[in-house]
Amino acid sequence: MPFNLHGDDVCQPTPPTPIPNPYWVAFSPSVARLIGIELGADNFPNDPEWLGVLAGNQLNAGGLTFSNPISTVYSGHQFGSWAGQLGDGRAILLGDINNLELQLKGAGRTHYSRMGDGRAVLRSSIREFLCSEAMHALGIPTSRALALVGSKQAVRRETMETAAVCSRIAPSFIRVGHFEHFASLQNIVRLKELADLLIAEFYPECLANKEPYLDLFKEISARNAKLVAQWQSVGFCHGVLNSDNISALGLTIDYGPFGFLDQFEIDHICNHSDHGGRYAYHRQPQIMHWNMACLASAMLPLLGLEHSAEESQDLLRSTLEEFPVIYAKEWQRLFRSKLGLQSKEDGDTALIERLLQAMHDSKVDFTNFFRSLSNLKKDSKPIELMQRNEFIDRENIDQWLADYINRLQSEVLSDEERKGLMNQVNPKYILRNHLAQAAIEKAQQDDFSEVQTLQQILMQPFDEQEVFEHYSKPPPVDMQALAVSCSS
Numbered sequence: 469m470p471f472n473l474h475g476d477d478v479c480q481p482t483p484p485t486p487i488p489n490p491y492w493v494a495f496s497p498s499v500a501r502l503i504g505i506e507l508g509a510d511n512f513p514n515d516p517e518w519l520g521v522l523a524g525n526q527l528n529a530g531g532l533t534f535s536n537p538i539s540t541v542y543s544g545h546q547f548g549s550w551a552g553q554l555g556d557g558r559a560i561l562l563g564d565i566n567n568l569e570l571q572l573k574g575a576g577r578t579h580y581s582r583m584g585d586g587r588a589v590l591r592s593s594i595r596e597f598l599c600s601e602a603m604h605a606l607g608i609p610t611s612r613a614l615a616l617v618g619s620k621q622a623v624r625r626e627t628m629e630t631a632a633v634c635s636r637i638a639p640s641f642i643r644v645g646h647f648e649h650f651a652s653l654q655n656i657v658r659l660k661e662l663a664d665l666l667i668a669e670f671y672p673e674c675l676a677n678k679e680p681y682l683d684l685f686k687e688i689s690a691r692n693a694k695l696v697a698q699w700q701s702v703g704f705c706h707g708v709l710n711s712d713n714i715s716a717l718g719l720t721i722d723y724g725p726f727g728f729l730d731q732f733e734i735d736h737i738c739n740h741s742d743h744g745g746r747y748a749y750h751r752q753p754q755i756m757h758w759n760m761a762c763l764a765s766a767m768l769p770l771l772g773l774e775h776s777a778e779e780s781q782d783l784l785r786s787t788l789e790e791f792p793v794i795y796a797k798e799w800q801r802l803f804r805s806k807l808g809l810q811s812k813e814d815g816d817t818a819l820i821e822r823l824l825q826a827m828h829d830s831k832v833d834f835t836n837f838f839r840s841l842s843n844l845k846k847d848s849k850p851i852e853l854m855q856r857n858e859f860i861d862r863e864n865i866d867q868w869l870a871d872y873i874n875r876l877q878s879e880v881l882s883d884e885e886r887k888g889l890m891n892q893v894n895p896k897y898i899l900r901n902h903l904a905q906a907a908i909e910k911a912q913q914d915d916f917s918e919v920q921t922l923q924q925i926l927m928q929p930f931d932e933q934e935v936f937e938h939y940s941k942p943p944p945v946d947m948q949a950l951a952v953s954c955s956s
């Protein structure tokens with residue numbers, strides 16, 4: 469969708485800064501097809517000019533000209549504190565194709581770069597590229613990654629690294645932070661434009677409501693509640709759930725120090741810089757709720773157009789209270805389907821929670837254990853599940869398995885049917901940190917084959933893919949505590 473707010477208090481013209489001698493690191497043909505880029509037999513663009521465009525070196529390819537690249541302003545709360553003005557410090561919106569926005573991340577300084585260099589390093593760009601595509605294949609709403617372009621241009625982080633540009637696609641990159649920005653300036657005209665734009669393009673059903681802005685808030689909040697439930701269900705930790713990284717469309721955006729759980733530790737912290745564990749796995753739902761409270765308070769003046777301040781607060785507060793209810797319902801739905809339960813029974817939530825507690829106590833691999841459960845049959849015995857050996861308290865897991873098998877008796881589907889459904893929600897392959905790290909290390913030696921292999925595997929996360937079996941294994945012991953910092 470075109471970002472059709474105009475004026476230098478909203479966005480700034482931002483031509484990308486070229487990088488020397490760009491080359492392809494990875495490319496996503498399925499995203500290219502979404503925006504109509506013609507591909508050659510090698511599944512890279514037919515028109516070589518696209519490499520230049522996606523490197524930020526030129527503005528035309530494939531008969532298209534991106535004549536108005538911009539960066540936008542937003543503000544936000546970082547780690548719970550008001551951070552003031554931020555903005556697209558290294559993201560440039562090239563334009564839109566087929567109603568999808570095309571952004572370059574790492575294409576040089578913008579008006580909002582502050583002290584930053586506007587660049588992204590190859591390491592973090594590989595992670596963003598692979599994870600965007602992996603999340604999409606898992607069925608989780610996310611920005612998509614079109615291409616990853618590298619260059620030998622040096623970029624300083626803790627050490628010297630090289631630059632990359634990741635091009636990403638979404639219907640819109642509008643964030644909670646955009647609302648907070650205009651609310652902090654008490655700019656109701658802009659707030660209203662932002663809300664009206666979202667309603668017109670993405671939430672048209674709100675127009676039928678006599679409280680369209682309240683309804684908009686309700687929908688954004690519901691989408692993000694469901695999104696975070698999906699994260700929990702695949703063991704995804706975002707790592708930096710600041711309000712400027714929360715999408716107004718309920719998409720996963722801004723991949724940084726994210727991590728998928730290997731062994732299940734409910735309080736796992738994936739971001740090495742998150743000392744207090746604010747964004748730990750088990751805190752994500754309440755943090756998302758907190759971010760929705762930031763959005764509610766930013767949208768308060770919009771309700772104030774029709775209501776007294778007190779009424780507006782009451783309306784938003786009671787809508788905000790729906791968040792945990794929607795989240796819990798979605799979480800239960802997802803985990804029930806992970807267990808292959810089609811019907812609903814009173815004890816289901818307790819059954820799921822007991823399993824998670826047992827997995828936490830024994831640090832069992834989250835992905836592989838859920839995947840293994842589909843091997844159980846209605847007439848199985850607990851000891852037949854090999855993975856029970858991974859639990860320290862054998863008696864406890866056997867009791868759980870017995871209760872689970874007992875619960876399966878009231879399911880109408882056959883064992884085969886249930887297995888089929890379970891294997892469509894419990895992935896075999898996730899982007900484990902050690903896999904990403906191995907691909908990064910090779911890529912830093914100019915070998916991009918591992919990035920592309922991972923891309924291929926992760927696009928079919930629910931398929932067995934026997935030749936890639938070893939990619940489903942937990943990390944070797946020395947790679948378990950791989951730390952990922954905010955530096956990117």
Ligand code: AMP
Pocket residue numbers: 554555556557558559580581582583584585586587588708712713722724956
């Ligand atoms: P993040 O934690 O990646 O969401 O970034 C927070 C803010 O810092 C955003 O406004 C980014 O655009 C900005 N930022 C991060 N890295 C850079 C960089 N290398 N150059 C300029 N701005 C950056």
Ligand code: MG
Pocket residue numbers: 712713722
């Ligand atoms: Mg960000």
